[in-house]
Amino acid sequence: MNDPSIPGIPQLIEIARSVRIDIVQAIHHAKGGHFGGPLSAVELLVALYFRELNIDPVHPQWEDRDRFILSKGHSAIALYAVLAERGYFPVEELMTFDAIDSRMQGHPDMKQTPGVDMSSGSLGQGLSAGIGMALGARVLGKSFRTYVMIGDGESQEGQIWEAAFIASRYQLDNLVAILDYNKVQQFGWQYPEPLLPIDHPEEKFAAFGWHVIEIDGHDFNAILNAFDQAKMVKGKPTIIIAHTVKGKGVSFAEGKYQWHAKVPNDEELTLALAELVRREG
Amino acid sequence: MAQELSQRVVFGETLVELASQDSRVVCLDGDLATSTRTDMLFKAHPDRFFMMGIAEQNMFGVAAGMASVGLIPFVSTFACFTAKRALDQIRIVIAQPGLNVKFIGAYSGILTGKTGKTHQSVEDLTVFRAMPNVVSIAPIDGVEVRQAMHAMVEYDGPVYLRLTRDPMPVIMGDSYQFQIGKAVTLREGKDITLIGTGEQTQRCLDAANLLAADGISAFVLHVPTLKPLDVEAIVNAAAATGLVVTAEDHSILGGLGGAVAEVLGEEYPVPMKRIGLRDTFGESASNAPLLEKYGLTARHVAAAAKTLLEKRST
Numbered sequence: 283m284n285d286p287s288i289p290g291i292p293q294l295i296e297i298a299r300s301v302r303i304d305i306v307q308a309i310h311h312a313k314g315g316h317f318g319g320p321l322s323a324v325e326l327l328v329a330l331y332f333r334e335l336n337i338d339p340v341h342p343q344w345e346d347r348d349r350f351i352l353s354k355g356h357s358a359i360a361l362y363a364v365l366a367e368r369g370y371f372p373v374e375e376l377m378t379f380d381a382i383d384s385r386m387q388g389h390p391d392m393k394q395t396p397g398v399d400m401s402s403g404s405l406g407q408g409l410s411a412g413i414g415m416a417l418g419a420r421v422l423g424k425s426f427r428t429y430v431m432i433g434d435g436e437s438q439e440g441q442i443w444e445a446a447f448i449a450s451r452y453q454l455d456n457l458v459a460i461l462d463y464n465k466v467q468q469f470g471w472q473y474p475e476p477l478l479p480i481d482h483p484e485e486k487f488a489a490f491g492w493h494v495i496e497i498d499g500h501d502f503n504a505i506l507n508a509f510d511q512a513k514m515v516k517g518k519p520t521i522i523i524a525h526t527v528k529g530k531g532v533s534f535a536e537g538k539y540q541w542h543a544k545v546p547n548d549e550e551l552t553l554a555l556a557e558l559v560r561r562e563g
Numbered sequence: 564m565a566q567e568l569s570q571r572v573v574f575g576e577t578l579v580e581l582a583s584q585d586s587r588v589v590c591l592d593g594d595l596a597t598s599t600r601t602d603m604l605f606k607a608h609p610d611r612f613f614m615m616g617i618a619e620q621n622m623f624g625v626a627a628g629m630a631s632v633g634l635i636p637f638v639s640t641f642a643c644f645t646a647k648r649a650l651d652q653i654r655i656v657i658a659q660p661g662l663n664v665k666f667i668g669a670y671s672g673i674l675t676g677k678t679g680k681t682h683q684s685v686e687d688l689t690v691f692r693a694m695p696n697v698v699s700i701a702p703i704d705g706v707e708v709r710q711a712m713h714a715m716v717e718y719d720g721p722v723y724l725r726l727t728r729d730p731m732p733v734i735m736g737d738s739y740q741f742q743i744g745k746a747v748t749l750r751e752g753k754d755i756t757l758i759g760t761g762e763q764t765q766r767c768l769d770a771a772n773l774l775a776a777d778g779i780s781a782f783v784l785h786v787p788t789l790k791p792l793d794v795e796a797i798v799n800a801a802a803a804t805g806l807v808v809t810a811e812d813h814s815i816l817g818g819l820g821g822a823v824a825e826v827l828g829e830e831y832p833v834p835m836k837r838i839g840l841r842d843t844f845g846e847s848a849s850n851a852p853l854l855e856k857y858g859l860t861a862r863h864v865a866a867a868a869k870t871l872l873e874k875r876s877t
Contacts, residue, residue, distance in 0.1 A: 345633065392631070392660050400631060404655040410621040411656055414628020414636075417613065421589060421634060428628075441652070444621035451616075 289332050294502045297367055298328045302531045302558050304363035304376050310551045312380040315388065318528035318541045320360035322464035322499070323431065326524055327364040329505040330429060339369040342396040348426050349415045351400040353408020354433030354462060355389040356543070362386050362395065370397040406439025408432060409459060413449050416457040416519075427513075431460045434479040435467030443490070449519040450491030458512045459492075459521040462499065464528035468542045487521045499524025531558055565732040568705030570762075571669060574726055575600030577712045578637060579607040585716060587633060591615050591622050593640035598728075599669040601639045619649040623666070627656035630663045635716055641675075642668025642684035642725060650690065657721050658696045664722075665715050671701070671725045672761070672812030673840070673857060679847035685840045688760075689817030691723045692790050698743060699789040701725040701761035701811075704734045707787060710741035718743055727762050727812075729850065734765060744788050746796035752782035755868040756804045758797065760786045760819040763810045763838075766854075769861030770810075774868055781868065792822055798831045806871045807835040810864050815839035834874065836867040 289297065301324050309315040331337070335348040352361045359379055366373040371385070378384035385394045389403030400411045412430035419426050432442065449457055461483055471477035480486070484494045493515045497504040505524070512520035528542075529535030532554045535544075546554055582588040582604055589611045596602040596614075605612040615622035619640055626636040638645070645653075645668045657664045670676070673683045691699045700715070700722065702708045708726065715722045722743075734749070749764070750771055759767035764785040771781035784800040786793065801807050807827065809820040820837030827833055840857055854860045 349632070400628065401656055401660045404651050407620075407624050407652060407656055410624025410652070411628035411631070413621070414625040414630070415632050416628075417625065418629045418632035418634050421611070421629075422632065424632075441618075441620040441624065444616075444618035445624070448615060448618065448621055448625070 291502045294328055294332060297332060298324050299558060301328060301360065301363045301367055303555060304366065304373060305359050306532065306546065306551060306554045306558065308359050308363065308376040308379045310546050311377050313545050314380045315359050315545070316356045316543045317546070318466060318535060318538070319354060319357040319433065319462070319464065321530045321532060321535070322526040322528045323357050323360050323462045324530065325500045325502060326431065326460055326462060326505060327360055329502055329509070331364050331368045333506055334509045335429070336426065339397065342370060346424055346426055349399045349412070349428040351402060351408040351412050351428070351430045352390050353402055353430055354405070354436055355402035358388065358390045361390060361398070365395070365397040405433070405436035406441040409442055409445035409449070412457055412459070413445055413452070413454060416454040417452060419456055427456050427458065429458045429460060431462055434461060434463050434465060434483065435470070437461070437480045437483065446487060446490040446492065453517045454519045455516050457519040458509070459519065461521060461523045462526055463523055464526045466528040466537060466539045466542070469539060484523050491518055493518050493520040494523060495520060496523045497525070499526035500530060533557060567730040567732055569728065569730045570702065570705055570708045570726040571598070571600045571728060573705035573708045574667070574669070574712070575603035577709045578604045581712060581716055582608050582611050585635065587635045588637065588716065589613060589629060589634050590637045590639060591626050593617060593619050593622050593644065595640055595669070599639045599667065619644045620652050623649040623652035624656055626664045626666070627662050635663055635665065637665045637667060639667045639669060641682060642671035642687045643682055645723070646684060646687035646690045654694060658694050661696045661720050663719050666721070666723055668723060668725045670728045672727060673845035673853050674727060674729060674812065674850045676728055677847050677849060680844040683845040685814045685845065687723070687725060688789050688811070688813050688819065689821065692817060692822060696721055697790065698722040699725065700743070700787055701789060702787055703762060703764045703785055704731060706733055706735040706739060707741055710739065711787065714741055714743050725761060731762050731765060734768070741787065744791040744793060746784050746786045746788070746793035748783070748796070748800070749785050750781065750783040752780040752804065754780045754804055755872060756782040756784065756800045756807045757810065757864060757868065758784045758786060758800060758807060758819065758823055759810045760789060761812060763812045763859065766859065766861040767810050767864055770864035770868065773861055773865040779868065779872065786819060789819060789822060792826065794826050794830065797823055797826050801827055801831050801833045805833050806868070806875060807833055808838060808864060808867045808871065809835065810838040810859070812859055813839050814842065816842060834871055836871055838864050838867055
């Protein structure tokens with residue numbers, strides 16, 4: 283960690299704070315978008331784009347780059363904010379989110395936004411596309427790696443399990459799935475008692491033949507260690523089950539399904555920004 | 564007797580040919596290799612053949628990922644599954660980003676080897692015509708299948724290829740040059756225009772012979788590309804006679820008949836009739852009784868032509 287161009291943990295924490303502020307402001311400005319899911323994924327995305335992925339923001343289409351797919355596409359604003367902070371496009375462009383003619387579409391569009399490697403939005407589809415990239419790397423003799431972030435809610439889709447089966451059957455050790463396990467979906471099961479979107483994902487993926495790593499998805503040390511560990515695994519794909527908090531960083535939204543896609547009003551924006559800035563200390 | 568070829572056999576042979584010529588060509592199969600004949604590619608190039616199991620939604624997503632890194636995947640399963648089982652996947656990760664995936668609808672129409680309505684496909688052309696960015700091709704014979712597949716590889720974008728199961732005569736000559744988006748005049752005529760797609764154009768040619776025996780001169784236009792549609796050729800063919808019969812092994816709602824009616828309604832209104840499935844599913848049976856019951860024979864095409872001619876003369 284002597285290379286000054288590689289951000290250390292304190293810098294990653296500061297970047298994550300900026301990303302959260304970007305997200306909250308963009309959603310408030312757009313008067314639309316999802317709130318809780320983007321905020322739970324921030325540390326994972328920052329760790330990917332500022333430390334893990336072999337990428338070049340100046341050449342987003344560089345063919346040997348590592349790939350990332352945001353399968354839980356409704357968290358697009360988090361990806362856009364991280365891409366902007368990483369230099370793919372100006373941070374100010376985030377304020378065009380969801381507007382007509384914007385490159386910041388409501389769900390990721392690989393043909394619109396520099397740095398987006400796969401379109402997504404209809405849930406459950408990203409892991410399959412990631413398999414295609416990982417198999418493609420094998421056919422092309424390339425060493426790039428593919429990372430796919432899935433949500434716990436979308437893991438109810440059958441296609442996730444079709445993909446889980448095939449990834450392990452093809453022994454894709456160049457594929458890493460990251461489960462943003464924030465444990466809250468749009469509404470989900472509330473009665474007679476609340477139920478998780480998916481329970482024991484670690485057992486399910488292990489049963490499908492995956493190497494499973496379980497971490498705190500807001501702890502940069504744990505995230506970076508998990509990425510390193512995944513590179514050592516041979517002959518099977520890895521899933522990082524990242525325990526996260528939906529709405530993380532904005533206390534009144536944390537863990538609340540009501541904030542899945544709620545837009546903060548002016549007062550809530552002020553409160554949220556005050557919290558995000560205050561934690562700067 | 565003319566030479567006969569199965570479209571699926573030509574598909575398998577051409578896939579091997581394309582994969583041998585172009586290292587980017589791969590195939591994903593939904594466990595139907597011996598039916599769709601992708602087994603030929605497996606034997607020739609096992610490293611370019613990817614068994615995706617009986618899981619079509621994942622298969623189409625995998626193809627999108629492969630295309631995004633520069634491969635040219637051919638995704639092969641029955642038309643009923645391509646157009647319905649994996650439709651949202653095709654829409655989200657193939658059609659919307661315009662990725663270079665070639666998807667096959669094998670065993671299309673109702674002549675599917677006695678498998679019945681679950682495995683027949685009478686709505687696939689409607690589905691893909693309505694989907695932006697997707698080119699749709701339904702060849703008349705084995706010669707056109709081979710040429711269309713070469714054209715598909717040269718074209719950068721999503722293409723749907725609608726194929727049939729059983730051997731049929733070869734119509735196109737050695738000098739034929741398939742072009743995406745181009746219709747082909749197979750016979751000039753002055754009394755009635757017959758417009759077909761896929762193998763059903765062969766029954767239009769047979770109908771033209773039946774009509775000729777009654778002194779009626781039929782113009783036959785083959786429309787292998789449903790999208791982009793050759794509007795100019797369709798308007799010219801309609802103008803040549805002033806009456807149009809369309810024919811397809813597919814629903815008349817939104818397929819070739821629907822497309823021609825839309826074009827002529829806006830550009831050159833003429834009386835027309837549509838031969839095809841009339842808002843119904845099929846059933847299990849061998850080909851001859853199916854064609855008879857669902858009104859797809861050459862005799863049905865000729866009868867529709869005569870009805871239009873009689874109306875015009877009264």
